[in-house]
Amino acid sequence: MRAILTETFADSLIAAPPEIQRLFGKQLAHLLRDLRHPSLRAKKYDETRWQARVDHGWRLYFRIEGECYILLDIVAHPK
Secondary structure, eight states, X not given: XXXXXXXXXXXXXXXXXXXXXXXXXXXXXXXXXXXTOTTTOOEEOSSSOEEEEEETTEEEEEEEETTEEEEEEEEEOOO
């Protein structure tokens, strides 16, 4: 699998705190190796999108298209 970042995702990642950017890199490595990695807690968000954890307060949203993860957004999780 490979990851493709959308412009929206890239803008959101740049605006995220440095610690979240670092954690995203770690979680992306897990995602590319295994969608079912326990720390991701990946699940279908709706019919076309998936959600995975960056940490307890941040989530990343993506689509799966063939052999690609299309990264859509990274946001603070509302509590």
